[in-house]
Amino acid sequence: MTQDQQVTDPTGTWRELLGRQYAPIAAVLAGGVLLEASNVYLTTSLLPTIVGEIGGAEFYAWTMTVFLLASVVSSMLVSRILTQQGAVRAYLLALGLFALGSLLCAGSPWMSALLAGRAVQGLGGGLLAGLGYALIQRALPERLWARAAALVSAMWGVGNIVGPVVGGVFGQLDAWRAAFVVLAVVAVVICVLVVRSMPRTSRGRPTEPVPWASLLLLTGGVAAVSVASVVPTGLATAVALLVGVGLGARFIRHERRSGRGILPKVTFARASSLRWVYLTVAVLAFGIGTEAFIPLFGQEIGALSPFVAGLLGAALSLGWSVTQMFAANVTGDRARRRLIVAGPLVVAAGLTAYGLLQQDGPSGTVIAAWFLTLFAAGAGIGLGFPHLTVAALGSTDGEEEGAKAAAAVNTVFIIASAFSAALAGVVVNVAAPDLVRSAQLLMLVFAGISVLGVIAAGRAASGVGRRAAAN
Structure with a gap:
């Protein structure tokens, strides 16, 4: 990338982004983020029905917490996985994890199994969302970056609308397991698009080691904040928030000093x-x-x-x-x-x-x-x-x-x-x-x-x- 590439070429248009050449790529980038975004609210809408069948009401809030933590962990590894595996393999890995997690959720006989499925879903979802942004740069010309970024980012908002609606429909039909199967099927469909349309980017060995310290600090911070949202309000909430903020500050300090x-x-x-x-x-x-x-x-x-x-x-x-x-x-x-x-x-x-x-x-x-x-x-x-x-x-x-x-x-x-x-x-x-x-x-x-x-x-x-x- 040259130094002049940051200036966006005004000739890029929505018609070009959504035209025959780039539409399949745009569909993959946006579709992956939409899967991640809609899944959050879809599951929330289904939870009353799920708990009514398999129990586990005491772990109600943890279905979101486990998914979020897994998403954060995998999102921090996007650049490393993309460098090692290339665009196609990275996407297939992400979609495969998401589909597997969805099927585990669909077949869950009890809440602990559902939480395990949500963790696997989160690993795939975090990768999908991160790849949606990272591959704008590699898969599209710079003149389309702003529009592609708008399309990908808009999927978070669309997911907030679509997720509850779809989840409500399946919940009303008492078919929550079918909802997770549908998510897996959609992931497979996107896999087909990836193989057929996503450019084969180069693969190589990452130039830096796995940033374990950063991963642990940031994951710990997010975990503490997530716990703050599920523990009884009071001293426990305040302590969890303070721990989360402290670990977040430590993460920034470590990133600034380490350079890796x-x-x-x-x-x-x-x-x-x-x-x-x-x-x-x-x-x-x-x-x-x-x-x-x-x-x-x-x-x-x-x-x-x-x-x-x-x-x-x-x-x-x-x-x-x-x-x-x-x-x-x-x-x-x-x-x-x-x-x-x-x-x-x-x-x-x-x-x-x-x-x-x-x-x-x-x-x-x-x-x-x-x-x-x-x-x-x-x-x-x-x-x-x-x-x-x-x-x-x-x-x-x-x-x-x-x-x-x-x-x-x-x-x-x-x-x-x-x-x-x-x-x-x-x-x-x-x-x-x-x-x-x-x-x-x-x-x-x-x-x-x-x-x-x-x-x-x-x-x-x-x-x-x-x-x-x-x-």
């Missing part, structure tokens, strides 16, 4: 804006942590039906997914910088407005305003996300370092989502049992975090269209 870790070497270079790109991605992902509680607020505060409350919860994801498709068309460096900086501010404005609109017995107009404000908050995420991804893709030279930079976008996203979900649970419980106050407090706290993210966004935007720092 999960993040690209250029991340901590003084002239590089890459660390600010990752921090901005984390801030935007943090806003998504509010989603889990929005259906609850809709049902309990607004007296909405479960279906309508679910649609309210999907408004943020919808705003994110739709906005990305339009934001990706922006090609001027100055305009892209403005979108990146505006993103956290729009998220903050949307969350603040939604929080201030919380009231008992809301009118139809207020409920409509809830949808609009959440859509606006999601739009803030979508404004700069594709351009942040492109900035990461073009931040470093060399295929292995480039894969690290791209895959780390997904890793940062997953980790920030875990931290935000745990923090959201703590904030909501502070004002419990008054749900109106809980909703207001949650939204205002997360809006404040988004406002602070403007600083990081400004630093990240400064590197758009400029030469990446030398390694």
Whole structure:
């Protein structure tokens, strides 16, 4: 990759990306991320039915925790596996693990077997999501990077919508095992697309050893935060969060000093804006942590039906997914910088407005305003996300370092989502049992975090269209 490649060629179009030459590649990249994203919420929708048949209610929350931890571990190994195995083999490995995990879940006679299946699913899913970002750089021309990044990132939002709907249908039919079989079949279909359309990238030996210290520190941090979301609220939650934050800080310190870790070497270079790109991605992902509680607020505060409350919860994801498709068309460096900086501010404005609109017995107009404000908050995420991804893709030279930079976008996203979900649970419980106050407090706290993210966004935007720092 040359030093001038970071400037996006304005001639790339959606028609070219979705045309005959690149559509199969785009389908693989987006389809893998959609499998990972939709599976999270699909399983959540199925859990009441699953527990009713095989028991294990005491492990209810662990189905998400086990999947998340496995996804984080495998996402940190994407660049290494891609270098060793090449694009086709790496994808087949990821899809194979995901399909195997799905079948294990489908055949689970008890909850411990389901958790084992979820762990295998998570290993495959983390690889799929990371490969979806890492292979944008290797499989597509640079003029299509922004649109491909928007398409891949939008799958997280689409998955948040599709997952609960599909899971609800299978749950209603009492056919939860069939849902996991369908996931395995979809994985096999994508395998066929991979073999037929994915470019055969070169294979080689990684230039660095396995970063065990980084893996252990980051996995431990995410594990601690995940535990914080499932233990009883109080001292145990606070301790788990503090341990998670401490291990996260230790991870960053180790990465900065060692120079051989999960993040690209250029991340901590003084002239590089890459660390600010990752921090901005984390801030935007943090806003998504509010989603889990929005259906609850809709049902309990607004007296909405479960279906309508679910649609309210999907408004943020919808705003994110739709906005990305339009934001990706922006090609001027100055305009892209403005979108990146505006993103956290729009998220903050949307969350603040939604929080201030919380009231008992809301009118139809207020409920409509809830949808609009959440859509606006999601739009803030979508404004700069594709351009942040492109900035990461073009931040470093060399295929292995480039894969690290791209895959780390997904890793940062997953980790920030875990931290935000745990923090959201703590904030909501502070004002419990008054749900109106809980909703207001949650939204205002997360809006404040988004406002602070403007600083990081400004630093990240400064590197758009400029030469990446030398390694």
